[in-house]
Amino acid sequence: MKVKHHSAEAVKFTLTLVLPVLLFLIFLLFPFYWMFITSVKPDAEIYASPLLYWPQHWTWMTYEKLFGYFNFIKYMKNSLTVAVATMVVSLVFSTLAAYAFSRFEFKGRKFLMGLFLSNNMFPTVLLMIPLYSIMRSMNLLYTPTGLVLAYTTFTIPFSVWLIQGFIRDVPFSLEEAALIDGCNRTGAFVRIFLPILTPCLLAAGVYIFMQGWNEYTLSSMFTNPATRTIPVALNSLIGQLGVEWDMLCAGGTITVLPVCIMFFFAQKKLVSGLTAGAVKG
């Protein structure tokens, strides 16, 4: 009787949870699977009819071409430089700004916070000509710095909102205790505050990194062949007369790897960081 009960539970568990999750995973992962197998198929199999869901002849030639002839490493370096620099700059300024917005009462605080949001209300294309003009006059056009500055215009406002939501949940008494124990404000911020803030900074950092890593529109305008990032380089494989599917998929496969690795190591803290400050008592 007990066994029967257990097996019924198992069936119920499988039908209501395991199976839907499996189906959802297949739905979610199939595009990545398809991207990968397209990158290792010979040309004839990419266009084969009926479709081949498993390559009959594996080839790594596309990856050789990608890293040799196409010089994909150069684009990866450019993307990594821009994404990391954007992350560092944005986190430093966002953390300080969010701390100030949360802990200090000053005139125009709410207005400034609102102003931060208003930046995200404009479509990126509207900002293109003014930004291009500014970059040009500052001699930052076609430099990674120009791109980093452009990215921070939308990563900093978002991060400030994200981090200040978290900070407001941290009791002020923690800093007060540190101050009573002899810390100055900077010391209290660095020794007490920053460690508590780690999950939130991690979440914001991953978000900023992904923005810098994947962004196309601004990068297509503010880079030249020497400073081009991955999304723009991959887009150059889509011509008027066709798409180099093998190269595009190989590039896509390589591009998602750093993001996947980041998520793998950061997922636990990422979730707590993103949800922190979401619920107010």
Add this chain to the structure above:
Amino acid sequence: MKKVIATFLAGVMLTSSLAGCGGNNSSSVSSGSDPSGKQATKLSYWYWADNTEQSDLMQSIVKQYNETNDKNILVTAEEYPWDSGGFTDSIFTAIMGGGGPDLSTFKLQAGKNFAANHLLADMSSYVEAWQDKSQINDGIWQMMKASTGDEKLSVLPWTLEALYVYYRPSYFQKAGIEKAPTTFDEFLDAIKKTTMDTNGDGKTDVYGLGLRGAGGGHEHLGSFLYAYGANWDDLTTPQAVEAYNAYLNIFKSGYAPDSAPNAAYAETVDGFKSGLTAMIIHHIGSSAIWSETFGDDVAAFPVPAGKGGQWTCTGDTCLTVYEQCENKEAAFDFYQYMTTGEGGTTWFKSTGKGLGTENVVATSEYKDNKFQTVAAESLKHAGVLPPTDTLTEFINSTWANTNQQALLGQISAEDALKIMQKSLHAE
């Protein structure tokens, strides 16, 4: 504490050091010195490439020009993604932002917008004085002039690719068709006959035409319109409706793949390449793909004339010199090199694209390519859509949305044409 401050300082140093990396704002003509100390005229040239081979080809052509031209002109060629036509938007943004190139590859359809903003240089005087001008036929020059709407010659032809029909002779043979169609009715009949169930399972596995219902498909509709006596100026005439119904019936009768309403270039190419379709309408640019894929089992014929006339759309890649270019004479010298000069010859030999100028016709690549004759024949009846203010919007948005609805039977041919007329002519 020290660690944190050190990390912060490292971050700041990293970003500030990046300011020195790669910055090279090559936007306008300037003069500098070459190694011999002589003043060189520098030109910034932007282009898109359709594949990685074309990237290298363009760079090598420009390099050769820099090494061989006797006017001490130094061209810096920078590649930007085609981005489904976003290439011209990038140039527009750059010029409006105070940068951008001196000359670039260009599409006719963008001419009016650029001309309206006074961004293009009028090159009429240079063309008039050009000894090779007559190698390019008058119809093409007129097409260039008409593209800007101000009758100035601001867009210069570089390669024109008139559309024609590629077909698989083995499929024609299987369908009992003995020769390539010479009239529009024969063309429609061939589409019907080559729709076949080749393995006897009761399902169609070869479709007559790779109908391009989405992006770019409006070019194909043009041939139908003119064959039935209509044209782009008025899409609401009975002839236009008859032509559009003939077009829609290809899909509704099952002579085109189910994917036709969403098919753009890539989908139609995939269909033809995989043997799913017997015919595809495209230009010389894809001839190498077909020859490589099918060997002798591919041939071509011009889109035939109907009772109302004959017309085919031509794809184009033009060159244009921008008003901000300070040395237009140097820019025109580069243009000459790219058309009737060595640059044009090299480009043709590798891509099969050109204007049929003497340097191109003399090459063995031209003589040996069976599709070149069909392409040259098609160019005689080729044209482009009228350069209305709303042409880009019609092409990028209205066409696909409206045509998809008509193909799926959600709106009638008359209603669809009314929407297209309103969009194309801003009525």
